[in-house]
Amino acid sequence: MAILGELAAVLLLPFFLAFLILFGEITKKQERPKPKLPPGPRGLPVIGNLHLLGKHPHQTLYQLSKQYGPIMQLQLGRVPAVVISSAQMAEQVLKTHDLLFCSRPDMATGKRLSYNFSDVVLSPYNAAWRELRKITMLNLLNPKMVEDPSFATMEYAMVELVKNPRVMSKAQEETLRLHPMVPLLISRETMDHVKINEYDVFPKRRVYVNAWAVARDPDFWDQPDEFIPERFVGSNIDFRGHNFEFLPFGAGRRICPGLSFGIMTVELALANLLYAFNWELPNNMKKEEINMEETSGITVHLKTNLQLQATRHVPNVGVE
Numbered sequence: 001m002a003i004l005g006e007l008a009a010v011l012l013l014p015f016f017l018a019f020l021i022l023f024g025e026i027t028k029k030q031e032r033p034k035p036k037l038p039p040g041p042r043g044l045p046v047i048g049n050l051h052l053l054g055k056h057p058h059q060t061l062y063q064l065s066k067q068y069g070p071i072m073q074l075q076l077g078r079v080p081a082v083v084i085s086s087a088q089m090a091e092q093v094l095k096t097h098d099l100l101f102c103s104r105p106d107m108a109t110g111k112r113l114s115y116n117f118s119d120v121v122l123s124p125y126n127a128a129w130r131e132l133r134k135i136t137m138l139n140l141l142n143p144k145m146v147e148d149p150s151f152a153t154m155e156y157a158m159v160e161l162v163k164n165p166r167v168m169s170k171a172q173e174e175t176l177r178l179h180p181m182v183p184l185l186i187s188r189e190t191m192d193h194v195k196i197n198e199y200d201v202f203p204k205r206r207v208y209v210n211a212w213a214v215a216r217d218p219d220f221w222d223q224p225d226e227f228i229p230e231r232f233v234g235s236n237i238d239f240r241g242h243n244f245e246f247l248p249f250g251a252g253r254r255i256c257p258g259l260s261f262g263i264m265t266v267e268l269a270l271a272n273l274l275y276a277f278n279w280e281l282p283n284n285m286k287k288e289e290i291n292m293e294e295t296s297g298i299t300v301h302l303k304t305n306l307q308l309q310a311t312r313h314v315p316n317v318g319v320e
Protein backbone atom coordinates (compact mmCIF):
# COMPACT_ATOMS: atom_id res chain seq x y z
CA MET A 1 0.00 0.00 0.00
CA ALA A 2 2.81 2.34 0.98
CA ILE A 3 4.60 1.50 -2.25
CA LEU A 4 1.45 2.34 -4.23
CA GLY A 5 1.14 5.68 -2.43
CA GLU A 6 4.78 6.54 -3.19
CA LEU A 7 4.32 5.54 -6.82
CA ALA A 8 1.25 7.78 -7.12
CA ALA A 9 3.17 10.67 -5.55
CA VAL A 10 6.07 10.23 -7.99
CA LEU A 11 3.68 10.06 -10.95
CA LEU A 12 1.68 13.08 -9.85
CA LEU A 13 4.68 15.23 -8.95
CA PRO A 14 5.36 16.46 -12.52
CA PHE A 15 1.69 17.45 -12.96
CA PHE A 16 1.77 19.26 -9.64
CA LEU A 17 4.94 21.14 -10.64
CA ALA A 18 3.53 21.99 -14.06
CA PHE A 19 0.39 23.33 -12.39
CA LEU A 20 2.47 25.49 -10.05
CA ILE A 21 4.50 26.92 -12.92
CA LEU A 22 1.40 27.61 -15.02
CA PHE A 23 -0.38 29.22 -12.09
CA GLY A 24 2.69 31.34 -11.37
CA GLU A 25 2.88 32.49 -14.98
CA ILE A 26 -0.82 33.37 -15.10
CA THR A 27 -0.66 35.42 -11.90
CA LYS A 28 2.63 37.04 -13.04
CA LYS A 29 0.96 38.05 -16.31
CA GLN A 30 -1.97 39.46 -14.41
CA GLU A 31 0.30 41.40 -12.07
CA ARG A 32 2.57 42.82 -14.80
CA PRO A 33 1.11 46.21 -15.79
CA LYS A 34 0.40 46.72 -19.47
CA PRO A 35 3.11 48.94 -21.01
CA LYS A 36 1.97 52.46 -21.80
CA LEU A 37 3.38 53.53 -25.12
CA PRO A 38 3.75 57.18 -26.09
CA PRO A 39 0.85 58.38 -28.25
CA GLY A 40 1.22 58.80 -31.98
CA PRO A 41 -0.58 58.76 -35.31
CA ARG A 42 -2.02 55.48 -36.57
CA GLY A 43 0.20 53.94 -39.25
CA LEU A 44 -0.50 52.36 -42.63
CA PRO A 45 0.45 48.75 -43.35
CA VAL A 46 4.15 48.29 -44.23
CA ILE A 47 5.16 51.97 -44.35
CA GLY A 48 3.69 52.89 -40.98
CA ASN A 49 3.95 56.69 -40.62
CA LEU A 50 6.70 57.25 -43.20
CA HIS A 51 4.30 59.03 -45.55
CA LEU A 52 3.70 61.75 -42.95
CA LEU A 53 7.28 62.97 -42.73
CA GLY A 54 7.37 65.04 -45.91
CA LYS A 55 10.33 67.08 -47.14
CA HIS A 56 11.09 68.71 -43.79
CA PRO A 57 10.58 66.09 -41.07
CA HIS A 58 11.53 68.46 -38.20
CA GLN A 59 8.69 70.79 -39.20
CA THR A 60 6.13 68.03 -39.76
CA LEU A 61 7.06 66.36 -36.48
CA TYR A 62 6.73 69.73 -34.72
CA GLN A 63 3.17 70.05 -36.07
CA LEU A 64 2.38 66.45 -35.07
CA SER A 65 3.69 67.09 -31.56
CA LYS A 66 1.07 69.81 -31.15
CA GLN A 67 -1.52 67.09 -31.66
CA TYR A 68 0.06 64.10 -29.91
CA GLY A 69 2.29 65.72 -27.30
CA PRO A 70 5.99 66.18 -26.54
CA ILE A 71 6.78 62.45 -26.63
CA MET A 72 5.38 60.51 -29.60
CA GLN A 73 5.89 57.04 -30.96
CA LEU A 74 5.89 56.57 -34.73
CA GLN A 75 6.43 53.60 -36.97
CA LEU A 76 8.92 54.48 -39.71
CA GLY A 77 8.63 51.48 -42.00
CA ARG A 78 9.96 48.62 -39.90
CA VAL A 79 11.57 50.96 -37.35
CA PRO A 80 9.71 52.02 -34.21
CA ALA A 81 10.80 55.55 -33.38
CA VAL A 82 10.26 57.94 -30.48
CA VAL A 83 10.22 61.71 -31.09
CA ILE A 84 10.96 64.24 -28.36
CA SER A 85 9.65 67.80 -28.82
CA SER A 86 9.80 69.71 -25.53
CA ALA A 87 12.56 70.98 -23.27
CA GLN A 88 11.28 68.95 -20.32
CA MET A 89 11.28 65.67 -22.30
CA ALA A 90 14.65 66.52 -23.88
CA GLU A 91 16.12 66.90 -20.39
CA GLN A 92 14.91 63.41 -19.47
CA VAL A 93 16.46 61.91 -22.58
CA LEU A 94 19.72 63.87 -22.69
CA LYS A 95 20.39 64.20 -18.95
CA THR A 96 18.30 62.04 -16.59
CA HIS A 97 18.52 58.88 -18.73
CA ASP A 98 21.41 59.97 -20.95
CA LEU A 99 23.24 56.63 -20.71
CA LEU A 100 20.25 54.61 -21.88
CA PHE A 101 19.66 56.93 -24.85
CA CYS A 102 23.20 57.43 -26.07
CA SER A 103 23.72 54.67 -28.58
CA ARG A 104 23.29 55.11 -32.32
CA PRO A 105 21.11 52.90 -34.55
CA ASP A 106 22.64 50.34 -36.87
CA MET A 107 21.73 51.85 -40.26
CA ALA A 108 23.06 50.47 -43.53
CA THR A 109 24.05 53.87 -44.98
CA GLY A 110 25.77 54.90 -41.75
CA LYS A 111 27.65 51.63 -41.69
CA ARG A 112 29.05 52.25 -45.16
CA LEU A 113 29.76 55.95 -44.56
CA SER A 114 31.63 55.29 -41.35
CA TYR A 115 33.65 52.21 -42.40
CA ASN A 116 31.62 49.86 -40.25
CA PHE A 117 30.91 52.41 -37.52
CA SER A 118 34.56 53.09 -36.81
CA ASP A 119 34.01 56.88 -36.44
CA VAL A 120 32.83 58.96 -33.47
CA VAL A 121 29.58 60.22 -34.98
CA LEU A 122 27.77 57.01 -35.92
CA SER A 123 29.41 54.44 -33.64
CA PRO A 124 27.14 52.69 -31.14
CA TYR A 125 27.92 53.35 -27.48
CA ASN A 126 30.79 51.04 -26.58
CA ALA A 127 34.38 51.03 -25.28
CA ALA A 128 35.80 51.83 -28.75
CA TRP A 129 33.57 54.95 -29.04
CA ARG A 130 34.56 56.12 -25.55
CA GLU A 131 38.26 55.81 -26.42
CA LEU A 132 37.85 57.50 -29.82
CA ARG A 133 35.84 60.36 -28.32
CA LYS A 134 38.51 60.89 -25.62
CA ILE A 135 41.26 61.02 -28.24
CA THR A 136 39.22 63.40 -30.45
CA MET A 137 38.57 65.77 -27.57
CA LEU A 138 42.13 65.75 -26.27
CA ASN A 139 44.05 65.89 -29.51
CA LEU A 140 41.81 67.42 -32.15
CA LEU A 141 39.05 69.53 -30.68
CA ASN A 142 40.60 70.73 -27.47
CA PRO A 143 39.86 74.50 -27.47
CA LYS A 144 43.55 75.16 -26.75
CA MET A 145 44.51 73.44 -30.02
CA VAL A 146 41.84 75.12 -32.15
CA GLU A 147 43.63 78.47 -32.22
CA ASP A 148 42.89 77.87 -35.55
CA PRO A 149 46.58 78.80 -36.33
CA SER A 150 44.90 81.83 -37.96
CA PHE A 151 45.12 83.90 -34.84
CA ALA A 152 46.25 87.01 -36.68
CA THR A 153 43.14 87.04 -38.87
CA MET A 154 41.01 86.39 -35.85
CA GLU A 155 42.55 89.40 -34.15
CA TYR A 156 41.18 91.66 -36.87
CA ALA A 157 37.82 89.99 -36.71
CA MET A 158 37.70 90.46 -32.98
CA VAL A 159 37.77 94.23 -33.44
CA GLU A 160 34.07 94.03 -34.16
CA LEU A 161 33.43 91.77 -31.23
CA VAL A 162 35.35 94.05 -28.92
CA LYS A 163 33.39 97.01 -30.19
CA ASN A 164 30.09 95.25 -29.94
CA PRO A 165 30.44 91.87 -28.27
CA ARG A 166 27.00 91.75 -26.73
CA VAL A 167 25.09 92.32 -29.94
CA MET A 168 27.26 89.92 -31.89
CA SER A 169 26.98 86.94 -29.59
CA LYS A 170 23.27 87.47 -29.00
CA ALA A 171 22.62 87.56 -32.75
CA GLN A 172 24.62 84.37 -33.09
CA GLU A 173 22.68 82.61 -30.34
CA GLU A 174 19.36 83.67 -31.82
CA THR A 175 20.46 82.33 -35.21
CA LEU A 176 21.36 78.99 -33.65
CA ARG A 177 17.98 78.92 -31.90
CA LEU A 178 15.88 79.67 -34.99
CA HIS A 179 17.96 77.64 -37.43
CA PRO A 180 19.70 74.73 -35.69
CA MET A 181 21.95 73.16 -38.32
CA VAL A 182 21.06 69.59 -37.20
CA PRO A 183 17.34 70.06 -36.42
CA LEU A 184 16.61 66.44 -35.36
CA LEU A 185 20.01 66.00 -33.70
CA ILE A 186 21.63 62.74 -34.86
CA SER A 187 19.36 59.77 -34.23
CA ARG A 188 19.94 57.87 -31.01
CA GLU A 189 18.98 54.35 -29.96
CA THR A 190 17.78 53.15 -26.55
CA MET A 191 20.00 50.55 -24.92
CA ASP A 192 17.39 49.30 -22.44
CA HIS A 193 13.80 49.73 -21.34
CA VAL A 194 13.24 53.19 -19.86
CA LYS A 195 10.27 55.11 -18.50
CA ILE A 196 9.80 58.73 -19.57
CA ASN A 197 7.13 60.25 -17.40
CA GLU A 198 4.38 57.63 -17.52
CA TYR A 199 5.43 56.20 -20.90
CA ASP A 200 7.41 53.04 -21.61
CA VAL A 201 10.17 53.22 -24.19
CA PHE A 202 11.55 49.82 -25.15
CA PRO A 203 15.15 48.90 -26.03
CA LYS A 204 16.37 49.46 -29.60
CA ARG A 205 13.94 52.30 -30.27
CA ARG A 206 15.20 54.96 -32.70
CA VAL A 207 15.05 58.30 -30.87
CA TYR A 208 14.87 61.74 -32.45
CA VAL A 209 15.20 64.84 -30.29
CA ASN A 210 13.63 67.63 -32.30
CA ALA A 211 15.95 70.54 -31.41
CA TRP A 212 14.04 72.70 -33.90
CA ALA A 213 10.75 72.11 -32.02
CA VAL A 214 12.35 72.44 -28.58
CA ALA A 215 13.69 75.88 -29.56
CA ARG A 216 10.09 76.89 -30.23
CA ASP A 217 8.68 75.44 -26.99
CA PRO A 218 6.11 78.12 -26.01
CA ASP A 219 6.68 77.35 -22.30
CA PHE A 220 10.17 78.83 -22.69
CA TRP A 221 10.14 81.22 -25.63
CA ASP A 222 8.02 84.31 -26.31
CA GLN A 223 7.23 84.89 -29.98
CA PRO A 224 9.28 81.80 -30.80
CA ASP A 225 9.24 82.31 -34.58
CA GLU A 226 10.65 85.84 -34.44
CA PHE A 227 14.36 86.75 -34.67
CA ILE A 228 14.87 88.68 -31.41
CA PRO A 229 18.54 88.59 -30.32
CA GLU A 230 17.70 90.82 -27.34
CA ARG A 231 15.94 87.86 -25.71
CA PHE A 232 19.42 86.65 -24.72
CA VAL A 233 20.40 89.95 -23.08
CA GLY A 234 20.64 89.40 -19.33
CA SER A 235 19.74 85.73 -19.72
CA ASN A 236 22.16 82.98 -18.79
CA ILE A 237 20.80 80.48 -21.30
CA ASP A 238 23.58 79.13 -23.50
CA PHE A 239 24.12 76.45 -26.14
CA ARG A 240 26.48 74.21 -24.18
CA GLY A 241 23.90 71.55 -23.38
CA HIS A 242 22.70 72.71 -19.95
CA ASN A 243 19.54 74.44 -21.15
CA PHE A 244 17.25 71.90 -22.71
CA GLU A 245 15.14 74.49 -24.52
CA PHE A 246 18.19 75.38 -26.64
CA LEU A 247 20.11 72.41 -28.08
CA PRO A 248 21.86 73.39 -31.33
CA PHE A 249 24.81 71.12 -30.38
CA GLY A 250 22.80 68.42 -28.55
CA ALA A 251 23.59 67.52 -24.93
CA GLY A 252 24.80 64.70 -22.73
CA ARG A 253 27.43 62.09 -23.59
CA ARG A 254 26.91 62.59 -27.33
CA ILE A 255 27.04 66.40 -27.32
CA CYS A 256 28.91 67.82 -30.32
CA PRO A 257 32.63 67.67 -29.47
CA GLY A 258 33.27 70.33 -32.13
CA LEU A 259 31.17 72.93 -30.28
CA SER A 260 34.00 75.36 -29.48
CA PHE A 261 35.56 74.88 -32.90
CA GLY A 262 32.20 75.42 -34.62
CA ILE A 263 31.39 78.56 -32.64
CA MET A 264 34.84 80.04 -33.19
CA THR A 265 34.65 79.42 -36.93
CA VAL A 266 31.22 81.05 -37.21
CA GLU A 267 32.32 83.94 -35.04
CA LEU A 268 35.44 84.51 -37.10
CA ALA A 269 33.68 84.44 -40.45
CA LEU A 270 30.74 86.53 -39.28
CA ALA A 271 32.90 89.12 -37.57
CA ASN A 272 34.97 89.52 -40.74
CA LEU A 273 31.89 89.85 -42.93
CA LEU A 274 30.21 92.38 -40.68
CA TYR A 275 33.34 94.37 -39.91
CA ALA A 276 34.49 94.74 -43.47
CA PHE A 277 31.27 95.18 -45.44
CA ASN A 278 27.87 96.77 -45.54
CA TRP A 279 25.27 94.27 -46.70
CA GLU A 280 22.20 95.01 -48.81
CA LEU A 281 19.67 93.15 -50.90
CA PRO A 282 20.47 93.48 -54.62
CA ASN A 283 18.36 95.23 -57.26
CA ASN A 284 15.78 96.78 -54.93
CA MET A 285 14.77 93.30 -53.84
CA LYS A 286 12.38 93.30 -50.86
CA LYS A 287 13.12 91.26 -47.76
CA GLU A 288 9.81 89.38 -48.21
CA GLU A 289 11.19 88.08 -51.52
CA ILE A 290 14.07 86.19 -49.86
CA ASN A 291 13.55 82.46 -50.32
CA MET A 292 13.69 80.98 -46.82
CA GLU A 293 13.05 77.41 -48.04
CA GLU A 294 15.34 74.82 -46.42
CA THR A 295 17.12 71.84 -47.90
CA SER A 296 16.17 68.45 -46.48
CA GLY A 297 18.63 66.10 -44.81
CA ILE A 298 20.40 65.59 -41.49
CA THR A 299 21.82 69.09 -41.73
CA VAL A 300 19.76 71.88 -43.24
CA HIS A 301 20.66 75.13 -44.95
CA LEU A 302 18.99 77.59 -47.33
CA LYS A 303 17.87 75.85 -50.50
CA THR A 304 18.78 78.68 -52.85
CA ASN A 305 22.01 80.62 -52.53
CA LEU A 306 21.64 83.87 -50.66
CA GLN A 307 22.56 86.76 -52.92
CA LEU A 308 23.58 89.99 -51.24
CA GLN A 309 25.38 93.10 -52.35
CA ALA A 310 28.49 93.84 -50.32
CA THR A 311 30.02 97.30 -50.12
CA ARG A 312 33.40 97.44 -48.50
CA HIS A 313 33.54 100.05 -45.79
CA VAL A 314 36.77 99.28 -43.96
CA PRO A 315 39.96 99.36 -46.01
CA ASN A 316 42.86 96.98 -45.37
CA VAL A 317 41.29 94.51 -42.98
CA GLY A 318 42.48 90.93 -43.02
CA VAL A 319 39.80 89.47 -45.23
CA GLU A 320 41.72 89.12 -48.49
Ligand code: HEM
Pocket residue numbers: 120121122133141180181182185186247248249250251253254255256257258259261262263266
Ligand atom coordinates in the same frame (compact mmCIF):
# COMPACT_ATOMS: atom_id res chain seq x y z
C1 HEM B 1 28.15 75.33 -35.83
C2 HEM B 1 28.70 74.15 -36.06
C3 HEM B 1 28.20 72.80 -35.54
C4 HEM B 1 26.95 72.42 -35.12
C5 HEM B 1 25.68 73.27 -35.06
C6 HEM B 1 27.03 71.01 -34.72
C7 HEM B 1 25.97 70.26 -34.22
C8 HEM B 1 26.06 68.93 -33.83
C9 HEM B 1 24.97 68.16 -33.30
C10 HEM B 1 23.54 68.67 -33.07
C11 HEM B 1 25.42 66.91 -33.03
C12 HEM B 1 24.59 65.73 -32.47
C13 HEM B 1 24.65 65.74 -30.95
C14 HEM B 1 23.75 64.69 -30.31
O1 HEM B 1 23.60 63.57 -30.83
O2 HEM B 1 23.20 65.01 -29.23
C15 HEM B 1 26.82 66.88 -33.39
C16 HEM B 1 27.63 65.78 -33.26
C17 HEM B 1 28.95 65.77 -33.62
N1 HEM B 1 29.69 66.83 -34.11
FE1 HEM B 1 29.03 68.70 -34.42
N2 HEM B 1 28.32 70.59 -34.91
C18 HEM B 1 29.06 71.64 -35.39
C19 HEM B 1 30.41 71.64 -35.68
C20 HEM B 1 31.24 70.55 -35.54
C21 HEM B 1 32.66 70.56 -35.83
C22 HEM B 1 33.43 71.80 -36.31
C23 HEM B 1 33.11 69.29 -35.59
C24 HEM B 1 34.49 68.72 -35.75
C25 HEM B 1 35.52 69.36 -36.26
C26 HEM B 1 31.99 68.49 -35.14
C27 HEM B 1 32.04 67.15 -34.81
C28 HEM B 1 30.98 66.39 -34.34
C29 HEM B 1 31.07 64.97 -33.97
C30 HEM B 1 32.32 64.09 -34.06
C31 HEM B 1 29.80 64.58 -33.51
C32 HEM B 1 29.37 63.21 -33.02
C33 HEM B 1 29.60 63.08 -31.52
C34 HEM B 1 29.23 61.70 -30.98
O3 HEM B 1 28.35 61.03 -31.55
O4 HEM B 1 29.82 61.32 -29.96
N3 HEM B 1 30.87 69.28 -35.12
N4 HEM B 1 27.18 68.10 -33.88
